[in-house]
Amino acid sequence: DTGVSQNPRHKITKRGQNVTFRCDPISEHNRLYWYRQTLGQGPEFLTYFQNEAQLEKSRLLSDRFSAERPKGSFSTLEIQRTEQGDSAMYLCASSLLAGTTDTQYFGPGTRLTVL
Amino acid sequence: GQNIDQPTEMTATEGAIVQINCTYQTSGFNGLFWYQQHAAEAPTFLSYNVLDGLEEKGRFSSFLSRSKGYSYLLLKELQMKDSASYLCASLDSNYQLIWGAGTKLIIKP
DSSP, X not given: OOOOEEEOSEEEEOTTOOEEEEEEOOTTOOEEEEEEEOTTSOOEEXXXXXXXXXXXXXXXXXXXXXXXXXXXXXXEEEEOSOOGGGOEXXXXXXXXXXXXXXXXXXXXXXXEEEO | OOEEEOOSEEEEETTSXXXXXXXXXXXXXXXXXXXXXXXXXXXXXXXXXXXXXXXEETTEEEEEETTTTEEEEEEOXXXXXGOEEEEEEEEOTTSOEEEOOOEEEEEEO
């Protein structure tokens, strides 16, 4: 296993369109996170899963955003009716929560541009 | 509230040493992480501290003081490839990472 992968790497869309991103975590990892990052800022938490259960979703997250992890393996993040403010890098990370250690490993990200 | 503070930008010279500081206030604490992020790339894991003291890993070392809510990342023998943003993140009581905005490190020849 070579790490976390994300597809696509880049996505350009028009305002109002729906987009879907995919994340494949490291295979033995039980936790999967989605973040959004804009220039000059740290990652902003969106949501996370432990196995197939979505345990938390950011209160700042609009209802236009939804994420799934149906079989506890890969995950998808969908943004409906995209807006220009959604333009950002979308990062996925996975981890193996074991005891009190939970190191997150990131995928390469999907850069979204909304025109 | 939860807060992570680190300098926005630092400049250092190739071959020198630089220390990047981070102070944190989070709901509960399960450790402090440092990540490196090159421009337009994803963060990569550098270090994890949960106990007080210094952890050394090659040219990079990370220090933690839990009582002071303080950490630093020390980079020695700086190389041009060390030019990047360095992100400090605290793992809170829910095992979620609370991130700083990152410190952009500029290395000059």
